[in-house]
Amino acid sequence: MSGEFVGRVSRVLLVALGPVAVGGGLAAGWPGAVGSLAGGLISLGSFRWVASGVVRGSVPETGGGLAMSALGVGARHLALFGAVAIALGTGVAHPLALVAGLSVLPPVLIGLGLWQARAVK
Secondary structure: OOHHHHHHHHHHHHHHHHHHHHHHHHHHOHHHHHHHHHHHHHHHHHHHHHHHHHHHHOOOOOOOHHHHHHHHHHHHHHHHHHHHHHHHHOOOOOHHHHHHHHOOHHHHHHHHHHHHHHHHO
């Protein structure tokens, strides 16, 4: 996964979050807008964390790679589920808007991945 691809996905995701946040705000008010943005930023953080792990995993290690990667996955899940729990637990984010924000990354990632694969041919 190249840094250029990760950057492109990040930019497109941030641009796509604008209309989603506006829609969440219109549908559920302030909690809808905050929930959409929170969901999108949480998914972006997860994606960038995974991408950095892929880059680190491609570099030969001296030892302990599997144990450290398992700890990294656990830490990532703990941090991201904690962010979701805080957003929902405080009541600042609407649950459906949060899910809508989390759902922006997959189509962006698939679309840009297919576009890049087509450009490589």
